[in-house]
Amino acid sequence: MAWNTKAHNAMKLAAMASLLLAVYPASAQTSAQGKTRAAVRAPATENDPRVIELQQRIELLEQKLNALLQAAGAQAAAPSAAPSSNQAARSAQAAPAAPSAPAAAAQRGTTTAARSPAPGTFEIDEAAAQRALERTLTQTGALLLPRGTIELTPSFNYARAEDRFGTIEQNEFSPRIDLRAGLPMALQLEASLPYNYVRSQTSDLGTGAVTRDTGDGIGDMTLGVAKTFLQEKGWQPDLIGRVNYNFGNGKRDDGDVNLNAGFRQLSAELVALKRQDPLAFTASIGYGKVFEEDSIRPGDFTTLSLGALLAASPATSLQMGFTQVYREEQEVNGARIRGTDQTYGILNLGASSVLSRDVTLVTQFGIGLGDDAPKYSVSVALPILFR
The missing domain is CATH 1.10.287 (Helix Hairpins)
Incomplete structure (x- = not known):
């Protein structure tokens, strides 16, 4: 045939x-x-x-x-x-004729050159690396790590604060280490340890004298656990609960400089996450109880946050959010000090970029809204995954 x-x-x-x-x-x-x-x-x-x-x-x-x-x-x-x-x-x-040895070598060289990344760029394995959006959600606490995954995050934060009268100016520098670990049963272990360095300047409106002081010391260690209670389904968002305990082991002050540490705290937070690719929306509410130390008790605080994240590409995400803070009046020897309560907001803008399969660069810029808010803040973090 x-x-x-x-x-x-x-x-x-x-x-x-x-x-x-x-x-x-x-x-x-x-x-x-x-x-x-x-x-x-x-x-x-x-x-x-x-x-x-x-x-x-x-x-x-x-x-x-x-x-x-x-x-x-x-x-x-x-x-x-x-x-x-x-x-x-x-x-x-x-069937085409087989190329000669020189032609085949030239063809291989052309293919290799075409696949090589341009100078100054990173080659991203999109199939293996998590998206930058997910890394950012993990940093904001809206997403938990998978079981058996550990994330170590060195970061640096700078904040500028001024009082409403312009008599006190303060610059805070805070390097910090954060650790997260994915556990069974949709749990996550969280720990952080900061170091505080503060430069303070006080002006006497009457005499015009200016006093400058510096202080530094270890900050409060925080240990907590988070759990995913609901998974996103239809209109239902992801729902995460979190409890943290601040040991208050940090140095409270150094000379005449307040280091914003040294008080034990117990805080709880509830976070909701809803995705509409390429967008993700977050909302959270938190409450913190501050315990008395040496007859002084800073006021308890309540926070409310709203945020939106955009996956600009598989390697880059953009972030915008707003946080409202309310802190109650302080107490000294059981008596409330009038005028020490605080209410302010913070507008947060940020971007994240995947540098390699397990390393991400996260940058954030905060703008204080209100007389009691920090004037502005800048933070840079480098989360590193260990699988």
Whole structure:
């Protein structure tokens, strides 16, 4: 059957060749000068262009006919070794010639150069790396790590604060280490330890004298646990609960400089996350109880936050959020100090970029809104995943 097919194809090609010769313009076949087939194959400069085109078509048909005959002969001689008549025909007609060794080396070099990243860029394995959006959600506490995953985050925060009268100016520098670990049962262990360095300047409005002080010391260690209670489904968002305990082990002050540490706290937070790719929306509410130390108790605090994150690309995300803070009046020896309560807001803008499969750069800029708020703050974090 295969031989009959090959022979049939060969006969069709031969007929096509004859047909081309038959329809060749009469002016080229019946020339008075008695042109022969050798004259037809003469150089293009000595012949009619139509004759050259016809000759090329005939030679192409001859090549295809020879290839079909050879394939058919091999099929008939060794039918068990040949794959099939159709495969042999496709191999003879369509298979390109193998490139020479220099050409193959040049081709490999071109492919390698095309796949190499441009100078100053990072090659991101998108199939293995988490999206920058998910890394940012983890940093904000709206997403928990998978079980068995650990994230270590060194960060640095700078905050500028001024009182409403302009008599006190304070610059706070706080390097910090955060640790998160994914646990079974949709749990996450969280721990952090900061170090505080503060430069303070106080101006006397009456005399114009300016006093400058600096202080530093270890901050309060915080340990907590978070759990995912609900998974996003339909209109239902992700819902995460979190409890943190601040040990109050940090240095409270250094000379005349307040380091904003040294008081034990117990806080709880509830976070909701809703995705509408490429956007993610977050909302959280938290409450913190501050315990008395040396007859002094800073006021308890309540926070409310709203945020939106945009996945600009698989390697970059943008963040915008607002946090409202309310702190109750302080107490000294059980008596409330009037005018020490605080109410202010913070507008947060940020961006995250994946540097490698397990390393992300997170930057945030905060703008204080209100007399009691820090004037502005800048933070840079480098979360590192260990799988």
